[in-house]
Amino acid sequence: MTTPARTDRATGTATTTVDPAAERQGLTLRDVVLTFGDGDDQVAALDHVDLDVAPGELVAVVGPSGAGKSSLLAVAGGLTRPTSGSVRVAGTELVGLSSRALATFRRDNVGFVFQSGNLVPALTAIDQLRLVEKITGRRAATAPLALLDAVGMAEHADRRPARLSGGERQRVGIARALVASPSVLLVDEPTAALDRRRSHEIVELLARETHQFGVATVMVTHDHDVLTHCDRVVEMTDGRLAPVQS
Numbered sequence: 001m002t003t004p005a006r007t008d009r010a011t012g013t014a015t016t017t018v019d020p021a022a023e024r025q026g027l028t029l030r031d032v033v034l035t036f037g038d039g040d041d042q043v044a045a046l047d048h049v050d051l052d053v054a055p056g057e058l059v060a061v062v063g064p065s066g067a068g069k070s071s072l073l074a075v076a077g078g079l080t081r082p083t084s085g086s087v088r089v090a091g092t093e094l095v096g097l098s099s100r101a102l103a104t105f106r107r108d109n110v111g112f113v114f115q116s117g118n119l120v121p122a123l124t125a126i127d128q129l130r131l132v133e134k135i136t137g138r139r140a141a142t143a144p145l146a147l148l149d150a151v152g153m154a155e156h157a158d159r160r161p162a163r164l165s166g167g168e169r170q171r172v173g174i175a176r177a178l179v180a181s182p183s184v185l186l187v188d189e190p191t192a193a194l195d196r197r198r199s200h201e202i203v204e205l206l207a208r209e210t211h212q213f214g215v216a217t218v219m220v221t222h223d224h225d226v227l228t229h230c231d232r233v234v235e236m237t238d239g240r241l242a243p244v245q246s
């Protein structure tokens with residue numbers, strides 16, 4: 001794949017060359033705390049979390065309900081500001097960016113894949129990807145049809161979501177998340193609606209695309225079956241993160 005043209009990481013304005021050293025940094029969380037509420041009601045959704053995900057690495061996050069997994073994705077992707085700590089994506093510190101700069105940075109550097117694929121019902125598969133090009137105002141480094149091909153969906157490029165299976169929608173969701181050549185890909189329960197075979201296919205695909213596109217990918221899952229496809233597994237318990245021994 002070609003090296004994507006990138007925009008300025010802080011402002012998203014001019015097209016610039018990013019420091020290759022920064023480019024290699026993937027995702028780094030340092031001493032991240034996220035608290036909700038106050039006094040006796042205070043909950044630490046993230047309790048001094050450290051996490052490094054290298055470009056081309058797929059890290060799975062497991063853990064019980066309420067452990068803080070969604071909070072981790074939200075903070076890593078700049079959707080939620082942490083109470084304290086540092087969040088760096090490809091060398092850019094997200095904490096301290098203005099809301100506007102953060103939104104632009106997120107658009108250009110972070111891909112999200114949700115449970116259901118979250119596709120626009122009225123658009124064909126290929127138009128889901130083209131919409132991202134329109135929104136960002138930039139051509140994808142890898143053409144939309146080539147991206148659909150990479151996820152095995154080129155044949156269904158002209159289908160709308162209603163005519164796709166759950167697994168196929170997920171594939172389109174993954175291709176769409178790659179349009180902007182993100183540094184970081186955040187994936188929330190991608191196999192929740194899928195049977196065992198399709199679950200394996202989707203996570204195998206995620207691993208392949210992560211390696212091929214050099215993205216730092218974090219996937220939250222309850223599905224222990226698919227962990228075999230991941231480079232590393234970490235577990236969240238009560239807002240704390242610990243490695244899982246394989």
Ligand SMILES: Nc1ncnc2c1ncn2[C@@H]1O[C@H](COP(=O)(O)OP(=O)(O)OP(=O)(O)O)[C@@H](O)[C@H]1O
Pocket residue numbers: 036037043044045063064065066067068069070071072
């Ligand atoms: N907006 C909020 N306001 C108050 N508390 C919140 C909020 N969002 C999350 N929490 C609390 O933070 C903790 C972590 O929640 P989070 O959704 O990150 O967990 P999770 O591991 O993703 O759970 P699940 O697997 O059920 O999706 C929980 O105790 C939750 O109740």
